[in-house]
Amino acid sequence: MDTEIKSDKKKLNKKYWQFFWRSWAIQGSWNYERQMNLGFLYGIAPTLDRIYKDPKDIDKKKEAYKRHLSFYNCTPQTSAFVLGLSSSMEEQYAKDPDNFDPESISAVKSSLMGPLSGIGDSFFQGTIKVLAFGLGINFARQGNILGPVLALLISFIPAYLVTWYGAKWGYTAGNQFLSKLNSEGAMDRVMYIAGIVGLIVIGSMVASMITLTTPIHMGGTFKLQSTLDDILPKLIPVIMTMFMYWLIEKKVKTGWILAICIVGGILASVLGILKA
Amino acid sequence: MFWQALILGIIGIIVILDSRFFGRLNVEQPLIASTLVGLALGDVTKGLMVGATLELISLGLVNVGAAAPPDMAMGSIIASAFSILSGASPETALTIAIPIAVLGQLLGIVIRMGMSSFNVMAEKFIDEGKFKKATNLHIIWGMVLYALGYFIPIFVAIYFGTNLVKQVVNVIPTWLTNGLTVASAVLPAYGFALLLSTMMTKKMAPFFFIGFLITAYGGISVTGIAFFAVLAAIILDQINNNGKEQKQDDDSLDSL
Known part of the structure; x- marks a missing residue:
């Protein structure tokens, strides 16, 4: 008995690792037509191969493979949850094909990818990235190799945890887990905390990492910058950031904004308005 | 120069494989990529400096969904290599990086468009019962295409471009260097604003x-x-x- 349980556990762990690695690799053939669909197919392929081992099931296998060729797009880390959940649904469907509608698998996939990529992207690409590299840049500018090392560590740990537990919970308790999270508002709370931390750190970075000052002065007595420093130090960096924010909100194209930054920067330097 | 170009090309492969196949753990970020370049070329301090400068802009370029932002990974590898090999300042490196990043973005769009053809092929393979071939499109051909799409441009740029960049850097006048320094201080404001616009x-x-x-x-x-x-x-x-x-x-x- 004991050995059976052990080997079951081993099999389960193997599945989790498959979801884990394959969800990390999900962007490998990102394309404009259906985005990460082939990545998702690659992720769920071992499950389908296991279910439809028998050569006489080949038509069902083809059908299942094609089912997962449809459009898919989600953050790699949170995709492990979707992979786990879809895999367990595929297994249920194979066990009980008469009472289980395979359409529901696709439906669950498409209903999950919106919220999960929203949360995943703003958490990993927003807050975690800002924290990791905010601290990283701080050290790197002092020539300290700890900067990039720290940035990598801070990036890796949450990514590892979210993917691993996503795979595990998605496969074992997917549906219940999700409704529980929603009913307790846990998702909203995580987003709220992440948003606050991200914004405070960005504010601090604007004050410490934009080195713009003005060399404008009249004679030897009046220096505009020291007056500014008395009122609000780092006024120029924050105004510049707000100006850029305004340009983005006005939907000015990235290429134009970059050009404005470079040409404007050179002009302001030549005219003696700004100094770095 | 051949060996240096080769190593930098390999760094390019490492960086893009992180982004595409290893969960996007931020190895593709300029701070990491430039540090790797610094380690490879024996000037870690410069790598850190260029990386930190570029990272300030890159931080805001969020790589989400269908949007393809300027490719700062490629930009930072080539720019920090040029900076170390030609003695250009981190600020100058920044202004080299941006046009390269925009070119890299175009290349990325072409690759992603080309990969749309995988869908037709995958469907055909599945119909023929060649399941392994269908998934190999993703894990093997996707990887090969991305690796080449990074290795080749980086190798070519370093192998053929370094001398040119050296000559150009030597004739840049002071007013322009100062101007570029100011520009490089304005650009992070854009990076932060981008972050703010999403958060x-x-x-x-x-x-x-x-x-x-x-x-x-x-x-x-x-x-x-x-x-x-x-x-x-x-x-x-x-x-x-x-x-x-x-x-x-x-x-x-x-x-x-």
């Missing part, structure tokens, strides 16, 4: 200004602020939720 709502805006004001007036470092921010967020979350629970209690009392 800031009217209700959340005060938090940005709190972070700004504490550092502007108090001079506390980003590291310190980060610790305060986490604690403040936890406390606010508790206050929010206590309020809700109490409200629920009140409601239940009312109904009695």
Whole structure:
């Protein structure tokens, strides 16, 4: 008995690792037509191969493979949850094909990818990235190799945890887990905390990492910058950031904004308005 | 130059494989990519400096969904290599990086368009019962295409471009160097603004200004602020939720 349980556990762990690695690799053939669909197919392929081992099931296998060729797009880390959940649904469907509608698998996939990529992207690409590299840049500018090392560590740990537990919970308790999270508002709370931390750190970075000052002065007595420093130090960096924010909100194209930054920067330097 | 170009091309492959096949763990970020270049070319300090400068812009370029932002990974590898090999300053490296990043973005769009053809092929393979071939499109051919799409441009740029860049860097006049320095200080403002445009709502805006004001007036470092921010967020979350629970209690009392 004991050995059976052990080997079951081993099999389960193997599945989790498959979801884990394959969800990390999900962007490998990102394309404009259906985005990460082939990545998702690659992720769920071992499950389908296991279910439809028998050569006489080949038509069902083809059908299942094609089912997962449809459009898919989600953050790699949170995709492990979707992979786990879809895999367990595929297994249920194979066990009980008469009472289980395979359409529901696709439906669950498409209903999950919106919220999960929203949360995943703003958490990993927003807050975690800002924290990791905010601290990283701080050290790197002092020539300290700890900067990039720290940035990598801070990036890796949450990514590892979210993917691993996503795979595990998605496969074992997917549906219940999700409704529980929603009913307790846990998702909203995580987003709220992440948003606050991200914004405070960005504010601090604007004050410490934009080195713009003005060399404008009249004679030897009046220096505009020291007056500014008395009122609000780092006024120029924050105004510049707000100006850029305004340009983005006005939907000015990235290429134009970059050009404005470079040409404007050179002009302001030549005219003696700004100094770095 | 051949060996250097080769090693840098391999760094390019490492970086893109992280982004595409290893969960996007931020190895593709300029701070990491430039440090790797610095290690490979024996000037870690310069790598760190260029990386930190480029990272400030890149931080805001969020790689989400169908949007293809300028390819700062490729830009930072080539620019930090040029900076180390030609002695250009980190600020100059930044202005080299941006046009390269835009070119890299175009290349990325072409690759992603080309990969759309995988869909037709995959469907055909599945119909023929060649399941392995269908998944190999993703894990093997996707990897090969991306690896080449990074290795070749980086190799070519370093192998053929370094001497040219050296000559150009030597004739840049002082006014332009100063101008580029200012430009490189303006660009992070754009990076931060990009971050704000995805994260800031009217209700959340005060938090940005709190972070700004504490550092502007108090001079506390980003590291310190980060610790305060986490604690403040936890406390606010508790206050929010206590309020809700109490409200629920009140409601239940009312109904009695």
